[in-house]
Amino acid sequence: xxxxxKHPEKDTIEVNWDDYLKAYYEKPQSAKSxxxxxxxxIYTPRDRPExxxxxxxxxxxxxxxxxxxxxxMFRGRYWxxxxxxxxxxxxxxxxxxRYLVEHGGSGLNTIADVTYEMGLDADHPWAANxxxxxxxxxxxxxxxxxxxxxxxxxxxxxxxxxASTAASxxxxxxxxxxxxxxxxxxxxxxxxQNDPIHFRYCGFRPACPLDLSIKLGSDVMEFCTRRLPQxxxxxxxxxxxxxxxxxxxxxxxFGFGIAMCYIDELIxxxxxxxxxxxxxxxYVSCHIDIFEEVAKIRAARRMWARLMKEKYGAKDPRSxxxxxxxxxxGCSLVPxxxxxxxxxxxxxGLAAVLGGVQSLHCCSYDEPMCLxxxxxHLQALRTQQILAYETGVTNVADPLGGSYYVEGLTDKxxxxxxxxxxxxEELGGMEEAIRTEWLDRQFExxxxxxxxxxxxxxxxxxxxNIFTSEQEKTTPLGVQRVPKQSAVQQVxxxxxxxxxxxxxxxxxxxxxxxxxxxxGKNVIPPMVEATKAFGTTGELLGTVRQVxxxxxxxMEIIESPL
Amino acid sequence: xxxxxxxxILVTKVGLDGHDRGAxxxxxxxxxxxxxxxxxxxxxxxxxxxxxxxxxxxxxxGVSYLSGEHLIFTPKIVEEMKKSNLDDxxxxxxxxxxxxxxPVMKEMGIxxxxxxxxxxxxxxxxxxxxVREKR
Numbered sequence: 001x002x003x004x005x006k007h008p009e010k011d012t013i014e015v016n017w018d019d020y021l022k023a024y025y026e027k028p029q030s031a032k033s034x035x036x037x038x039x040x041x042i043y044t045p046r047d048r049p050e051x052x053x054x055x056x057x058x059x060x061x062x063x064x065x066x067x068x069x070x071x072x073m074f075r076g077r078y079w080x081x082x083x084x085x086x087x088x089x090x091x092x093x094x095x096x097x098r099y100l101v102e103h104g105g106s107g108l109n110t111i112a113d114v115t116y117e118m119g120l121d122a123d124h125p126w127a128a129n130x131x132x133x134x135x136x137x138x139x140x141x142x143x144x145x146x147x148x149x150x151x152x153x154x155x156x157x158x159x160x161x162x163a164s165t166a167a168s169x170x171x172x173x174x175x176x177x178x179x180x181x182x183x184x185x186x187x188x189x190x191x192x193q194n195d196p197i198h199f200r201y202c203g204f205r206p207a208c209p210l211d212l213s214i215k216l217g218s219d220v221m222e223f224c225t226r227r228l229p230q231x232x233x234x235x236x237x238x239x240x241x242x243x244x245x246x247x248x249x250x251x252x253x254f255g256f257g258i259a260m261c262y263i264d265e266l267i268x269x270x271x272x273x274x275x276x277x278x279x280x281x282x283y284v285s286c287h288i289d290i291f292e293e294v295a296k297i298r299a300a301r302r303m304w305a306r307l308m309k310e311k312y313g314a315k316d317p318r319s320x321x322x323x324x325x326x327x328x329x330g331c332s333l334v335p336x337x338x339x340x341x342x343x344x345x346x347x348x349g350l351a352a353v354l355g356g357v358q359s360l361h362c363c364s365y366d367e368p369m370c371l372x373x374x375x376x377h378l379q380a381l382r383t384q385q386i387l388a389y390e391t392g393v394t395n396v397a398d399p400l401g402g403s404y405y406v407e408g409l410t411d412k413x414x415x416x417x418x419x420x421x422x423x424x425e426e427l428g429g430m431e432e433a434i435r436t437e438w439l440d441r442q443f444e445x446x447x448x449x450x451x452x453x454x455x456x457x458x459x460x461x462x463x464x465n466i467f468t469s470e471q472e473k474t475t476p477l478g479v480q481r482v483p484k485q486s487a488v489q490q491v492x493x494x495x496x497x498x499x500x501x502x503x504x505x506x507x508x509x510x511x512x513x514x515x516x517x518x519x520g521k522n523v524i525p526p527m528v529e530a531t532k533a534f535g536t537t538g539e540l541l542g543t544v545r546q547v548x549x550x551x552x553x554x555m556e557i558i559e560s561p562l
Numbered sequence: 563x564x565x566x567x568x569x570x571i572l573v574t575k576v577g578l579d580g581h582d583r584g585a586x587x588x589x590x591x592x593x594x595x596x597x598x599x600x601x602x603x604x605x606x607x608x609x610x611x612x613x614x615x616x617x618x619x620x621x622x623x624g625v626s627y628l629s630g631e632h633l634i635f636t637p638k639i640v641e642e643m644k645k646s647n648l649d650d651x652x653x654x655x656x657x658x659x660x661x662x663x664x665p666v667m668k669e670m671g672i673x674x675x676x677x678x679x680x681x682x683x684x685x686x687x688x689x690x691x692x693v694r695e696k697r
Contacts, residue, residue, distance in 0.1 A: 114578040114629060130578050134629040203580010203604055244583055331583075334679030335661065368678045369660040370630065447583050448590045455682050464679045472661045479660040482630060555605070 030458065034289035035247035037412060043404035048411070056302070057407070060356070060397040064305035066298050066410065067398035068356040069321040074394035079352075080359035081384045082107030082159055082325065086135030087371050089486035090146035093136040097151070099374065105381055107359055108190070110147065111135040111161040112170070117199070118207045118554055119166045119545075121538040122487075122494045126555050131487040134371070135161075139494045139538070141180070141531045144173040153183045158190035159325070159359070163237060164207045167194035168216040168544075169537045171224065171233075172527035180532070191232035191281060194220045197258045197434070198237045201244060201443060206554035210434060212545065216523070218265040223524035225266075225276045232281045232323070234262065239327045242285035245447035248296040249413050252303065253420035254439065255282060257430035263312065273312045277319035286348040286355070287329040293348070294400050295409035297324070297355030303414055325359035326352035333368045336463030339476055341365040346383050353393050354400055360384055366475060373480040494536070501534040509533040510543055510562045517547040569693055571622040574602035574611050576635045584656055584678070585626035591682045592624075597689075608635060612642035615651060621693050623648075627657035632667060640671035650696050652689065656680065 031039050040047075051057070058064060061071030070076055083105055085096045097108055113135035115127040121139045122131050131137050138144050151158075162170035171192050178188055196204075196213035217234065224233035238255030246254070259280065266276055284300070286293045304322035308314040328348035333341045342365045349362045364372035364380040372380065388394060400406040427433045453459040460466045509530040516526045527540050542552035542560055552560040573589045575582055582604055589601045600618050602611065615623050625639065632655065643651065655667060656676045664675045673692065676685050 114580065118578055120578075126578060129634050130629070130631060133631060134579075203575075203578075203582055206605070245587075335658075335677050336679050366660075368658055370658075443583075444586055444590070447587050451587045451591065451682060461679070465681060471664075474662055475660050479662055 033292045033409070034287055034459075035249065035292060035413075037292070037409070039405075043408050045404060047404055047408045051407070057401065063309070063317060063320060064302040065321055066302040067401045069301070069323065069358075071397070073356055073397035074353075075397075078106070078388050078394065079357050080107035080157065080325075081105055081381060081388070082109040082359045082361055083364075083377060083381055084109045084111050084161065084327070084361050085377070086111035086113060086161070087480070088132040088136070088482050089490045090136055090138065090143045091149075092132070092483065092486050094147050094149050094151070096374070096377065100377060100381055101156075103378055103381060104385055107157050107159060108151070109159040109161065109361065112163075112166065113137050114203075116537060117162065117164045117166055117204055119164065119169070119537055119541040120553075120555065121536045122490045123498070124538060124553075124555070125557055128487075128491065131490055132482050137490065137537075138170065138173055139490075139536045140497055140534050141173050141176050142493070142497060142534075143490070144177045145180075148174075148177055153178050153181070154187040156189070158188075159235070160190065160192045163193040163195050163199045163202070163240075164204045165196045165212055165216045166207065166537060166541060167192050167196065168220050168524060168527060169531070169540050171220050172524055172531045172540070173537075175228075175524075175528050176531045179528075185227055186229055188228050189230045191235050192220060192224075193237060193283070194234045195237045195258065195283075197261055198240055198255075200434070201439070202240050207541075209548070209550060210431065212548050212550065214261055214265050214431075215548070216544070217262055218269065219522045219524050221262060221266055221276060222269060222271065222522055225271065225279065232279050233276075235281045235283045235325060236262075237283045239283045239285040241443075242287070242329065243331045244443040245331070245450040246443060247446065248287075248292055249299075249416035250420060250442065250446070251285060252296060252300045252413070252417040253424065254430075254442075255284075256300075256303065256307065256417070256421060257424050257433070260307075261430055267312070273308065273314045274316040274319050277308055277312070277314055278316060278321075280319075280323070281358075282322065282324040284324045284326050284352075284357075285329050286326045286351045288332045288344055288347060290347055290351045290354070291400070291406055291409060292413075293351040294355045295406050296413050297352075297357075298398075298401075298406070298410040299414035299417060300324075301356075302410070303417060323358050325361065326355075326357045327361045328352070328363045330363055330367050333363060333365070334461060334464055335368040335472070337469060338365055338369065338472065340462055341367070342379065342383065345380065346387070349383055349387055350391075350393065353387055356398060366477065366480070369475050369479065371480040371482070373478050375477045376480075379477075497534060498536070506530070506533045506535055507562055509535055510539065513540065514543050514547060517544045568596060568598045569622065569689060570598045570600070570618065570620045571624055571689070572600045572602060572611070572615050572618060572620040573624045573626070574606050574614075575604045575626055576606050576608065576611065576639070577629075577631045578605065579627070579629040579631055580604055581628040581657075582626070584628075585624075588624065588626070588656065588682070588685070592686070595682075595686045608638040608642045611639060612646050612648065615643075615648060616646050620651060621697060622652040622654065622689055625653070625655045627655060627659060630659075632657070632659045633663060633670075636667055636670045636672060643671075652693050652696050654685070654689070656685075 060068035
């Protein structure tokens with residue numbers, strides 16, 4: 001069965017009938033879930049003799065929300081079909097945003113490139129090679145104006161994916177543009193990823209020192225709680241953690257640990273849990289093992305409800321509802337026989353919907369090769385639309401609830417996640433686990449194990465270690481290239497802006513930002529004013545970094561011009 | 563090449579891209595396969611990579627790409643290698659890029675390319691077979 005097929009001409013097909021017979025009688029070599037649970041042949045009521053439905057499961061919309069946060073789930077509203085977009089310049093990205101909305105995308109979702117996440121202006125020496133390669137760089141509010149051009153910010157729901165400490169600047173830029181264009185801030189709907197703690201594990205450690213991550217992350221949360229009542233001010237990114245190779249229970253435990261770092265800080269600042277917790281959201285991975293992912297989501301919902309109620313004393317049911325977006329697992333996709341990725345993504349999207357997702361990004365099939373082409377992006381959106389409109393999965397809330405297997409696996413994942421959380425607590429809490437690099441070691445060990453499972457065929461992936469074929473020479477729907485001219489033009493525009501802006505006004509605004517940072521005040525309001533004076537991402541973040549004793553420039557090349 | 567000496571391989575990222583899972587995993591597995599690994603990590607420039615390769619006298623350089631930076635940085639790395647007369651050092655690349663770019667990367671001077679979804683054994687085998695012919 002592992003034999004290579006050589007794309008033979010029809011008249012030269014030679015079937016090995018012994019192999020055929022083996023295939024006919026073949027049975028699965030393993031009965032383990034993706035995360036390594038040894039599974040029984042069948043699950044029965046005897047597996048959960050102690051079940052207390054009202055207490056541990058309960059109807060959707062009822063505490064502990066195991067079965068969903070809304071009573072009628074998708075009958076009330078479809079999940080938001082929200083494809084991640086970020087390519088080239090702000091204008092290129094704006095064009096793709098409007099394209100997907102025109103084809104039925106119901107949520108806007110734009111992602112920062114590496115330069116923006118690192119807090120570098122487009123004209124930074126390190127940025128020149130990389131502006132726009134994996135997302136969009138917003139250096140000043142002029143870029144944010146271009147990104148949001150012709151889009152009614154009071155009507156749309158926009159997910160702004162800036163995760164690092166640069167999220168503080170992103171929200172300031174978004175709010176400035178909204179105010180400059182006369183939009184009512186209380187009508188803005190959407191989210192900002194704003195999870196700088198997790199982003200140190202995604203290669204942005206220079207931009208995300210731990211103390212500054214907690215400070216700026218919490219500033220954004222506090223500011224939005226007070227000024228943007230419909231805005232979700234963080235999407236704690238369990239997805240990126242899972243992409244490091246960890247298991248389903250680790251994903252939940254580590255994600256919750258990071259979430260608690262922010263919650264503890266907000267409570268320390270004097271906010272009431274019910275004042276801010278209803279706007280807390282998560283970004284969850286859906287990997288290829290459908291039942292395990294559904295069980296993971298159900299376990300996370302129950303754990304979150306209990307954590308909020310029992311540990312933090314929340315009283316408002318909305319504080320106890322685990323709200324989440326799903327990103328289908330990019331790391332489950334492979335460049336070998338790439339059209340197969342469409343099928344993987346569909347299964348993963350199905351798991352998300354069976355799990356009661358609020359907002360979904362389906363990867364495009366070309367993710368392991370390049371940024372999505374327009375056709376691939378549309379195909380990913382169509383995958384969601386087929387799920388929503390054809391399959392019938394929207395009819396009934398939590399359709400897998402009551403399955404002996406899924407309920408049992410939900411319990412098991414909850415039990416294991418809680419064990420890991422306890423372990424983290426014994427290490428001195430998540431901040432300590434991060435400082436001592438315990439968390440780094442977990443990621444590294446798991447990632448090596450995942451590769452070994454592929455090497456030994458303990459885990460099978462079609463095209464990688466089973467049913468392999470010759471390497472593809474081309475990408476079926478073509479390759480997305482980032483237009484070189486877009487980056488060149490953006491760098492020129494930024495240089496021009498820096499030559500022509502009013503430096504006195506800017507220096508005043510930067511001084512206010514520095515003063516507020518030194519006095520320990522929330523820095524988002526002075527950042528909003530500084531962006532209106534055309535202060536740039538690098539300048540705003542650099543100013544705050546210096547107050548906290550870090551280099552102005554995360555790459556330690558340029559000095560503050562202000 | 564001296565058969566007694568362990569193969570010495572430098573593994574690195576280049577530029578700002580932070581997707582280092584693949585680079586770290588392959589570094590661990592190279593070590594398990596008996597190689598000596600110099601893991602440079604993230605935020606490297608082509609100049610810094612080649613300086614480290616010279617200083618450490620490595621047999622192989624392995625570069626891990628993800629964010630579409632492969633066509634930008636590959637020629638710069640190859641140019642730096644030429645400047646430092648590293649003709650006898652094997653240059654391999656791994657990561658995420660379109661199939662269409664693999665021949666382009668080889669044309670630019672990469673000896674072999676192993677994309678996402680590669681198993682480890684063929685990479686190790688390739689290094690063993692080709693490192694001797696280069697040195």
